[in-house]
Amino acid sequence: MAERFTVSYRILADSMPDAEQRAGAIALEQTVEIPxxxxxxxxxxxxxxxxxxxxxxxxxxxxxxVLSYSMDAVGDSLNQLINVIYGNTSxxxxxxxxxxxxxxxLTALFPGARFGIDGLRRLIGRERGGLVCPVLKPQGTxxxxxxxxxxxxLRAGADIVKEDHGLANQPAAPFRDRVPALAQAAxxxxxxxxDAGDTTRGLYFATMNxxxxxxxxxxxxxxxxxxxxxxxxxxxxxxDAINCLARDPEFGLPIMAHPSHLGAFASSADxxxxxxxxxxxxxxxxxxxxxxxxxxxxxxxxxxxxxREIAAACTDPSGHGIPILPxxxxxxxxDRMADMRSMYGDDCVYLLGxxxxxxxxxxGDGVREMIAALSA
Amino acid sequence: MAERFTVSYRILADSMPDAEQRAGAIALEQTVEIPxxxxxxxxxxxxxxxxxxxxxxxxxxxxxxVLSYSMDAVGDSLNQLINVIYGNTSxxxxxxxxxxxxxxxLTALFPGARFGIDGLRRLIGRERGGLVCPVLKPQGTxxxxxxxxxxxxLRAGADIVKEDHGLANQPAAPFRDRVPALAQAAxxxxxxxxDAGDTTRGLYFATMNxxxxxxxxxxxxxxxxxxxxxxxxxxxxxxDAINCLARDPEFGLPIMAHPSHLGAFASSADxxxxxxxxxxxxxxxxxxxxxxxxxxxxxxxxxxxxxREIAAACTDPSGHGIPILPxxxxxxxxDRMADMRSMYGDDCVYLLGxxxxxxxxxxGDGVREMIAALSA
Numbered sequence: 133m134a135e136r137f138t139v140s141y142r143i144l145a146d147s148m149p150d151a152e153q154r155a156g157a158i159a160l161e162q163t164v165e166i167p168x169x170x171x172x173x174x175x176x177x178x179x180x181x182x183x184x185x186x187x188x189x190x191x192x193x194x195x196x197x198v199l200s201y202s203m204d205a206v207g208d209s210l211n212q213l214i215n216v217i218y219g220n221t222s223x224x225x226x227x228x229x230x231x232x233x234x235x236x237x238l239t240a241l242f243p244g245a246r247f248g249i250d251g252l253r254r255l256i257g258r259e260r261g262g263l264v265c266p267v268l269k270p271q272g273t274x275x276x277x278x279x280x281x282x283x284x285x286l287r288a289g290a291d292i293v294k295e296d297h298g299l300a301n302q303p304a305a306p307f308r309d310r311v312p313a314l315a316q317a318a319x320x321x322x323x324x325x326x327d328a329g330d331t332t333r334g335l336y337f338a339t340m341n342x343x344x345x346x347x348x349x350x351x352x353x354x355x356x357x358x359x360x361x362x363x364x365x366x367x368x369x370x371x372d373a374i375n376c377l378a379r380d381p382e383f384g385l386p387i388m389a390h391p392s393h394l395g396a397f398a399s400s401a402d403x404x405x406x407x408x409x410x411x412x413x414x415x416x417x418x419x420x421x422x423x424x425x426x427x428x429x430x431x432x433x434x435x436x437x438x439x440r441e442i443a444a445a446c447t448d449p450s451g452h453g454i455p456i457l458p459x460x461x462x463x464x465x466x467d468r469m470a471d472m473r474s475m476y477g478d479d480c481v482y483l484l485g486x487x488x489x490x491x492x493x494x495x496g497d498g499v500r501e502m503i504a505a506l507s508a
Numbered sequence: 509m510a511e512r513f514t515v516s517y518r519i520l521a522d523s524m525p526d527a528e529q530r531a532g533a534i535a536l537e538q539t540v541e542i543p544x545x546x547x548x549x550x551x552x553x554x555x556x557x558x559x560x561x562x563x564x565x566x567x568x569x570x571x572x573x574v575l576s577y578s579m580d581a582v583g584d585s586l587n588q589l590i591n592v593i594y595g596n597t598s599x600x601x602x603x604x605x606x607x608x609x610x611x612x613x614l615t616a617l618f619p620g621a622r623f624g625i626d627g628l629r630r631l632i633g634r635e636r637g638g639l640v641c642p643v644l645k646p647q648g649t650x651x652x653x654x655x656x657x658x659x660x661x662l663r664a665g666a667d668i669v670k671e672d673h674g675l676a677n678q679p680a681a682p683f684r685d686r687v688p689a690l691a692q693a694a695x696x697x698x699x700x701x702x703d704a705g706d707t708t709r710g711l712y713f714a715t716m717n718x719x720x721x722x723x724x725x726x727x728x729x730x731x732x733x734x735x736x737x738x739x740x741x742x743x744x745x746x747x748d749a750i751n752c753l754a755r756d757p758e759f760g761l762p763i764m765a766h767p768s769h770l771g772a773f774a775s776s777a778d779x780x781x782x783x784x785x786x787x788x789x790x791x792x793x794x795x796x797x798x799x800x801x802x803x804x805x806x807x808x809x810x811x812x813x814x815x816r817e818i819a820a821a822c823t824d825p826s827g828h829g830i831p832i833l834p835x836x837x838x839x840x841x842x843d844r845m846a847d848m849r850s851m852y853g854d855d856c857v858y859l860l861g862x863x864x865x866x867x868x869x870x871x872g873d874g875v876r877e878m879i880a881a882l883s884a
Contacts (some may be wrong), residue, residue: 161807164646165672166862175680180648204679205647209719211744212676219673222743222771223808270540270547271581272556295596296541299589303580304551343585344745345752348721367598368587369720372745376721394590395598396772396780404772431537432599435524455656486542 137235138185139217143195144226144402146186151195155184157226158197158212161220163167164217165204168174180205180232182216184195203237208377210242211419218405230406232413239365244453246378247386247421249479255360256291257332257388262478264289264505265459268294271431275305279317281495285488286321286334288496289503292481293318293336294363300341308353315358335360337388345388347376348435353366361386361421364366367393371418378419386461388481389420407438412445416452422459422481427472430462436475441474466496466498469505482506509785512576512605512699513611514561515538515593519571520602520778524563524672527571534573534603537596538542539581556581558592572606579613586618586748586794594781601843603790606782608789610828620829622754623762623797625855628833631736631762632667633708638854638882641667642686642875644690645672653695658873661864662697662710664872665879668857669694670739671711673766676717684729687714691734711736713764720745723752727759737762737797743769764835765796766856774814783814789822792828798835803848813849819852833857842874857883 139157145151156168156243157181164171171177182205185198206213217228234242236319242327245251253259266285268278278295295314301307318336325333338354340347340362347369351362366389378385391411397404398411405414407425415423423446426432439460445451446458460476461483472482484502491498517534519525532544535558540547545748547553558581562837594605610618621627642661644654654671661669669691674720677683701709714730716723716738723745726737726767732781740750742765753759767787773780774787781790783801791799799822802808804815813838820828822834837859848858860878867874 163674164648165674166865169853170862170865172649176646176648180617180646180680204547205674207677207679207717209676209717211720211741212717212746215676215741216673219744219768220771221740223769223771223774225775225809270542270550270552270556272540273548294774296532296582297593298539298541298588299593300585301583303583304556309631321677335793339587341583341585341591343752343754344587344720344748345724357608365587365591368590368595368746368748370749372744373746377718380721391599393598395596395600396776399601399779400600400772400776426599431533433657434599441734469809486546489542489546 133374135203135235135237137238138233139229140201140231141197141199142228142230143197145195146193146265148189151197151228152184152187152408154227155187155197155199158182158221158371159184159199162167162216163201166219177236181482184496193219202247203235208241210372211370214371215408226408228403229409232409241418242375244416245375245419245421245456246384246457248454249447250454252386252421255335255405258291260478262473263291263457263481264293264499265292265483266290266488267294267296267483269485271298272304275310275313277304278310278314280315282336283317283321284495285499286318287324288499290334290499291332292334294388295337297339297341297363297365299339307342307350309399311354314338319358331496337361337363339363341365344373347373348380353507355383359385361388363388363390365390365392366418367391370380371414373469374418374420377450386421387419388422388424388426389415389418391426404442408441411442413452415446416456420456422457424459424461424483426462427460427464430464432462434435440475443480459483461485465506469502470508473506511611511613512581512613513579514576514609515605517573517608518604518606519573520569521571522569524565527573528560528563529584530603531563531573531575534558534597534661535560538592538775539577541596563659564779569716572753575582579611584617587746588749589618590747590875596805598741602778604779604782605785607809610786611752618751618793620792621795621797622760623833624830624832625823626830628762628797631711634667636854638849639667639857640875640878640882641670641857641859642666642864643670643672643859645861647672647674647678648680651686651689654681654686655689658690658712659693660871661875663700664693664875665706666710666875667708668710670764671713671714671715673717673739673741675715683718683726688733689726695734698707713737713739715739718860720749723749725758731759731761735761737764739764739766741766741768742794743767747790750794750796763795764798764800766796766800767802782817784817785819787818789828791822792832798833800835800837800859803836803840806840807859808838815827816851823855835859838863842877842881845878846884
């Protein structure tokens, strides 16, 4: 069984026999996609066809089914792995992916994050404490003003600055002008920090939001321009886009996953993925080092339990690959920092956007306050 | 307003003021992503910020909001266009995308399908009648057996054969062995058809399911090997992957979109996309020529109304770009062909998988019966 990985599905069903029938249908749908009596005997039936490992009742009309799949059903690409996990079954009602366990062959192909928590702390030079990450926005701001914001927040001690996920190749700040200018602003801020005896260094993450077939070129351009990492939206580019960069030795920088366009996968109790699976496990599987998700009490309706589940799935030492940094965002303000720290602890990238921008010229003070709140 | 496109959202709200507040929040979220009072005056407020065009009540606690967006918020990539349409808003409850109207600048950047209904009919040489498309599967079948299936179904008169979406680069039939072998089988079948006086030609579509950063190379490999088109899953590779190939003059073949992993976007009445928007409008926007979706009464629970909405969104002459072919699939059998024809008419690609495989050596008879049922 070392060559088989398992996926757990939460299934709505009227009875145990119904649940078992649905689990068997998933095994067919996700692999051979033909009726059971047509499955050829031998290799296909014995290995390629999904296998139902267990079906257990977990609540009234709710069952948990564990299925195992062979890596022979996957081949070598992450998209086909996710296709096996949930492709066609995503179109059926009442089936939700809640857990995933790799096998040795899968882990060899998809080893997970390159940097993770420890690697990012090394790059920043900060052994402990929550990490502070202002967001460079709004969309429509010209390159010069974005560079000033980048400089001011990093100079004040931010651990990371990231471009808003909506920055692409727009006229106000075209990608190939913007990224070098922001990288230079970051370098100037870091030089000042070093001059002042600061042993930490703030990282600048550029948003990858051009044509998908230019992702590799865009990422290398950002690297050569001096960016320290990139942000990608797997809900638009696919988790595979993260994986392609994570496995690319020529690139070799940390990757931040942004949740845009992933919402439908987490908005239903009965379909999609569990929050931990979507924003934790899949991000780790793809090779992301930081996973952004909508924080509780922000503009999105995620609960405390859902956010805790995401953070745990990111940081669990027994999860896929090395632990990565959860990054709650959305409607955060300075006065919530202490509460957030007690919820997420130190191994977390704390995003702050509008709340910081409100401070105008005092934005550096805001960053310093945020750092103080997270180090108190 | 020629530079602004519009998106219609179905919004759940307690009252008209609540609905208006939610619509205003979408305008912020999808563009500047900062609180309203922080939006810089001038260019950003006047152009980049989304604008609420209208909010109307459509049912009890259900409202329809039309928003307009500037192409300056988009730039030039399809992923950023979809990011503006529904990116972060996908993570909020009770907001669903139900319609989209392009502006001139958008249409110039994303002109739609290259072939569409008329172009595919020209390639096949068939002016009228429903198009018959057997699926090459199951996963795990070796290249030789897939080639036999490809030959037998095309020789019997199939208009298109497509590889199952789960075929990737697996050991039983590695991509670079499989595609040339199947293209050669298709060429032999078409040569026999021509010898027999058949004026139509069956097309072979190869599945693009490798690493995303190899999509261009894989597609050109398939073309050079003799494939007539490719199948892509936008739910895994992103709609932009279709768009990159549709805009690539070096590629220049028709594209079939497969719905795998898109289910969560259509499984809720209150979130995601309407069926027509998801499988019709987005597919046309990306440049797909054929859009596969789960047929009513198959293994998926889509209703007659939902399937009709999809077919209408694909074929509507006033939709984005040229009309494309809807392609209902999932659990189809020969005895349902007549019913399906009365539902979808002639401009449709009728998929048949398990129902054909059941015939074994008589599969050619099945294809001929299917063609007869669709031409009766």
